Amino acid sequence: MTKAMDDREFEQKHLDKILKMIRAKKAELSSSIKSAEGEAQDLNSHFFDDVKLDYDGYSTSMETALSIHQQQQLLDERQNAWQHAAKQLSTVQKLEQKPYFARVDFKETNEKPETIYIGLSSFADKNNHFLIYDWRAPISSIYYDGKIGKVSYMSPEGEITVDMTKKRQFMIENGKIINMFDTNESIGDQMLLEVLGEKSGTQMKSIVTTIQREQNKIIRNTSADLLFVQGAAGSGKTSAILQRIAYLLYRYRGNLTSSDVIMFSPNQLFNDYIKNVLPEMGEQNMVQMTYWQFVARRLPGMTVENLFDQFEDSKADSAISQFKDSTNFFNLLHHYAKHLNNRGVIFKNIYFRNKKKPFFTKEKISELYYSFNSNYNLSNRIDATREGLIKSLNRKINSETKKAWVSDAIQNLSQEQLNALYDRPDQEFESEEKEEKFLSRKIVVKALDKVFQQIRRNNFINMRAQYLNFLRAVPKMTDLSKWRIEEADWQKHIEEVKQSFMKHYIHMNDVSAYLYLYDLMTGRHVDYEMRYAFIDEIQDYTPFQLCYLKYNFPRAKFTMLGDLNQAIFTKDESRSLLKQISGLFDPEKTDVVQLTKSYRSTKQLTEFTKQILRQGEKIESFNRQGPKPALWQRSDDTATIKVLEQILDENTQANMTTAIITKDLASAKIVAEKLKEDKVKATLIATANQRLVDGTLVIPSYLAKGLEFDAVIMWAASKENYHRIDETQLVYTITSRAMYKLDIIYTNEKSPLLEVDPETYIEK
Numbered sequence: 001m002t003k004a005m006d007d008r009e010f011e012q013k014h015l016d017k018i019l020k021m022i023r024a025k026k027a028e029l030s031s032s033i034k035s036a037e038g039e040a041q042d043l044n045s046h047f048f049d050d051v052k053l054d055y056d057g058y059s060t061s062m063e064t065a066l067s068i069h070q071q072q073q074l075l076d077e078r079q080n081a082w083q084h085a086a087k088q089l090s091t092v093q094k095l096e097q098k099p100y101f102a103r104v105d106f107k108e109t110n111e112k113p114e115t116i117y118i119g120l121s122s123f124a125d126k127n128n129h130f131l132i133y134d135w136r137a138p139i140s141s142i143y144y145d146g147k148i149g150k151v152s153y154m155s156p157e158g159e160i161t162v163d164m165t166k167k168r169q170f171m172i173e174n175g176k177i178i179n180m181f182d183t184n185e186s187i188g189d190q191m192l193l194e195v196l197g198e199k200s201g202t203q204m205k206s207i208v209t210t211i212q213r214e215q216n217k218i219i220r221n222t223s224a225d226l227l228f229v230q231g232a233a234g235s236g237k238t239s240a241i242l243q244r245i246a247y248l249l250y251r252y253r254g255n256l257t258s259s260d261v262i263m264f265s266p267n268q269l270f271n272d273y274i275k276n277v278l279p280e281m282g283e284q285n286m287v288q289m290t291y292w293q294f295v296a297r298r299l300p301g302m303t304v305e306n307l308f309d310q311f312e313d314s315k316a317d318s319a320i321s322q323f324k325d326s327t328n329f330f331n332l333l334h335h336y337a338k339h340l341n342n343r344g345v346i347f348k349n350i351y352f353r354n355k356k357k358p359f360f361t362k363e364k365i366s367e368l369y370y371s372f373n374s375n376y377n378l379s380n381r382i383d384a385t386r387e388g389l390i391k392s393l394n395r396k397i398n399s400e401t402k403k404a405w406v407s408d409a410i411q412n413l414s415q416e417q418l419n420a421l422y423d424r425p426d427q428e429f430e431s432e433e434k435e436e437k438f439l440s441r442k443i444v445v446k447a448l449d450k451v452f453q454q455i456r457r458n459n460f461i462n463m464r465a466q467y468l469n470f471l472r473a474v475p476k477m478t479d480l481s482k483w484r485i486e487e488a489d490w491q492k493h494i495e496e497v498k499q500s501f502m503k504h505y506i507h508m509n510d511v512s513a514y515l516y517l518y519d520l521m522t523g524r525h526v527d528y529e530m531r532y533a534f535i536d537e538i539q540d541y542t543p544f545q546l547c548y549l550k551y552n553f554p555r556a557k558f559t560m561l562g563d564l565n566q567a568i569f570t571k572d573e574s575r576s577l578l579k580q581i582s583g584l585f586d587p588e589k590t591d592v593v594q595l596t597k598s599y600r601s602t603k604q605l606t607e608f609t610k611q612i613l614r615q616g617e618k619i620e621s622f623n624r625q626g627p628k629p630a631l632w633q634r635s636d637d638t639a640t641i642k643v644l645e646q647i648l649d650e651n652t653q654a655n656m657t658t659a660i661i662t663k664d665l666a667s668a669k670i671v672a673e674k675l676k677e678d679k680v681k682a683t684l685i686a687t688a689n690q691r692l693v694d695g696t697l698v699i700p701s702y703l704a705k706g707l708e709f710d711a712v713i714m715w716a717a718s719k720e721n722y723h724r725i726d727e728t729q730l731v732y733t734i735t736s737r738a739m740y741k742l743d744i745i746y747t748n749e750k751s752p753l754l755e756v757d758p759e760t761y762i763e764k
C-alpha cells in the first residue's frame with residue numbers, strides 16, 4: 001500500500017470516528033429538545049391551574065402577580081434551554097454534513113506535538129477535549145496564514161509562535177473524503193481551483209475553506225478604527241466582509257450581536273445575493289441597508305432621487321456636484337449651523353382650524369427661540385422652544401373650549417362617539433354644565449393633538465427654506481471660484497433645488513446635507529450603539545456621505561471596501577476619496593489593505609479586463625483556464641440579435657447562467673422584448689427589488705454591481721454607446737462580472753475603451 005493510500009485510509013477512519021460522535025450528539029440533542037418541548041407544553045396548558053388567581057377590584061393582587069411571574073420564569077427557563085439545545089442541534093447538523101475541512105500539525109516549544117482539525121464550528125467530547133476547532137479560533141489562524149515551518153498567531157495572551165509540520169485540506173461529501181491535499185502554501189491553489197471551478201448561482205457562497213492570507217488579515221483585524229480595503233474586481237472584498245462579520249461575532253460573543261453591526265450595500269438585489277452566507281456559517285445576518293434607504297426613510301414626505309435617476313442623470317459630474325459632495329461642504333454646513341445660534345433660523349406658522357390666522361405665528365416662535373441664553377446650543381434651544389410652545393398650547397385649551405365650534409361638535413356627536421369620550425361608561429356628573437365642560441375639554445384636546453404633533457416633530461422649523469438659505473450663504477462663506485463655479489451658475493443651481501423642493505423631490509447630492517442640517521439644528525440623537533459599520537462598494541459614495549455616516553455612528557469601527565476602478569456613480573471623484581475621509585479617523589488607527597489578485601474570473605478574462613483600466617497593471621490573475629473573450633461585430637440590429645441568441649444557446653447547453661448586461665434600463669427593456677418575441681427565455685431585472693433567478697438575465701449595468709455570473713454578454717458595446725473616458729469604470733465593471741465566459745456584441749465601430757491587445761481576445 002502506498003503512503004498516500006495509507007494516509008487516506010487513516011483520515012477516513014478518523015472521519016468515521018468523529019461522524020459517529022457527531023451523530024450520537026445529534027440524537028442526544030434531539031431527544032432533550034423533545035422532552036423540553038413536552039414540558040413547556042405541559043407548563044403552558046397548566047399555566048393558570050398553578051397560578052393563584054385573586055382578582056380583587058381593578059388590579060391584580062401582589063400575590064397573583066408574583067405567582068404569574070414565577071410561572072413565567074419557569075417557562076422562560078425551559079424556553080431558553082430549548083433554544084440553546086435547538087441552536088446546538090443546528091450546528092451539529094451542519095457539522096454532520098462537513099465536519100471539517102483542514103488539519104494542521106504543529107508543535108509549540110517545549111510542548112508535545114499536536115494535531116487539530118478545523119471546521120465551521122467547534123465540537124468537543126464529554127471531557128471538553130476539542131475534536132474540531134472553529135475556523136475563527138485563534139489557533140486556526142495558522143492554517144490561513146502560514147507556510148510549513150515557523151508561524152505565529154495571536155492568542156488572548158499575546159503572540160505565540162509554533163512550528164507547523166503539516167497542513168492538509170479535505171473535500172468531504174456524504175461522510176466520505178473525496179479528495180485531500182497536503183500543501184505548503186498558505187492555502188493550496190489546488191483546493192482553490194476546485195472551489196472556483198464550481199458554477200455560480202443566485203446566492204453567494206462562503207469562502208471559509210480557502211480564505212487567502214491577505215483576506216485573513218482583513219477578517220481578523222480588530223485594531224483599526226478605519227479599515228480601508230482597495231481591491232480589484234473579484235478579489236474577494238465582499239466575501240471578506242461577510243467572513244469578517246462572522247469572525248467578529250465569534251470573537252466578541254456575548255458582547256456583540258448581529259444587531260450591533262450594520263452593512264451598507266449597493267442595492268437590494270445585492271442584499272438578496274449575499275443573504276445566505278452568514279446563516280450558512282451559523283450566524284445571523286447583520287442590519288443591512290442601502291444608503292438610499294438610510295436617508296429616504298427619514299423623509300417620508302419627499303421623493304428621494306433613486307439609483308435609476310442618479311445613473312441616468314448625466315450632470316452628476318459637474319463642478320457643483322463635486323463641491324457639494326466634498327468634505328468642505330460638510331464643514332461649511334457645520335459652520336453655518338453654529339451661526340444659527342445667534343440668528344437666522346427660519347420658522348413656519350402653526351395653524352389650527354383657521355387657515356388664515358396662525359395659531360402660533362412664526363414671529364412669536366422666533367422670539368421664544370432666541371429668548372434663551374446665548375450659551376445654549378441649538379438642540380437645547382429647540383427643546384426649550386418645544387416645551388414653551390407646549391405650555392402655551394395647554395394654556396390655550398381653556399379659551400378654546402368656549403368657542404362655538406366646540407359646542408357645535410358636541411351637538412353633532414353620535415351616541416357611540418359620545419360614549420368613547422367618557423372615562424367610564426357609567427361616569428356621573430354633578431351638573432349638565434360640568435358634563436359639557438368635561439366633553440368640551442376632551443374635544444379640544446383631541447383636536448389640538450394635530451398641533452401638538454407638529455410641535456413635537458419640530459415642524460415649526462421651515463427646513464426647506466433653511467436649506468436654501470444655507471445654499472445662498474455659501475458664496476459668502478467660501479470662494480466658489482476655487483471649485484471652478486461661477487456665482488451665476490450657483491444662483492441658477494439654487495433655483496433648481498428650490499423648484500424640485502416645490503415638487504417634493506430631493507436630489508441625492510442634497511439629501512445628506514439636508515438631513516445633516518436638520519440633525520445639527522434639532523440635536524437628533526445619533527446611534528451610539530452601533531459597533532461596526534461596513535460599507536461595500538465605497539467608490540460609489542461621496543466624501544460627504546461618508547462624513548455623514550461617521551457622524552451617525554460615532555462609536556462604530558468602520559470597514560470600507562471598494563474598487564476605485566469601478567466608480568460608476570462618482571467616476572473620477574472617487575480617486576481623492578481616501579484622502580478626503582482619512583481626516584475623519586486617527587491615522588494611527590487607520591489600516592489600508594490592498595487586494596490585487598482576482599479570483600472571480602479565469603486568467604484569460606482578467607488579462608483582458610485589466611487592460612481596460614488606465615492603471616490596471618496591479619491586478620493579478622488567478623491561474624484558472626477558460627476561453628478568451630469573444631468580440632462580435634455585426635452590421636445591424638437583426639444580426640446582433642441573431643448572435644445573441646446563438647451565444648445564449650451555447651451557454652445554456654453548457655449549463656451556464658448568463659447575464660446580458662446593457663448600459664441602461666431602456667436598452668435592457670428592448671433586448672428583453674426582442675428575446676421574448678423570439679421565444680427565448682430570459683428574465684429582465686428592471687429594479688433592485690426583484691429577485692435573482694436562475695437562467696438568463698437581462699440587467700442594466702448599475703444593477704449588476706457586486707454580482708457575478710458564469711457568462712456575461714456585454715450588449716451594444718459600440719463607440720456610439722461608450723466613448724467618454726469617464727465611462728472606463730463602467731465598462732470595467734460590466735466585463736469583470738464574468739467568471740468563465742465573456743462575449744461582447746456591437747454594431748459599427750467598437751468602443752475605444754475596449755482598445756486592448758488583440759492577442760487577448762478573438763474576433764468572431
Ligand SMILES: Nc1ncnc2c1ncn2[C@@H]1O[C@H](COP(=O)(O)OP(=O)(O)OP(=O)(O)O)[C@@H](O)[C@H]1O
Nearest residue numbers: 207210211212233234235236237238239599600706
Ligand atoms: N479565498 C477565496 N476562496 C474561494 N473563492 C474566493 C476567495 N476569494 C474570493 N473568492 C471568490 O471570488 C469571487 C469574487 O469575490 P467577491 O464578490 O467577494 O469579490 P469583490 O472583490 O467584492 O468583487 P467586486 O468588487 O467585483 O464586486 C466570488 O465568487 C468569491 O466566492
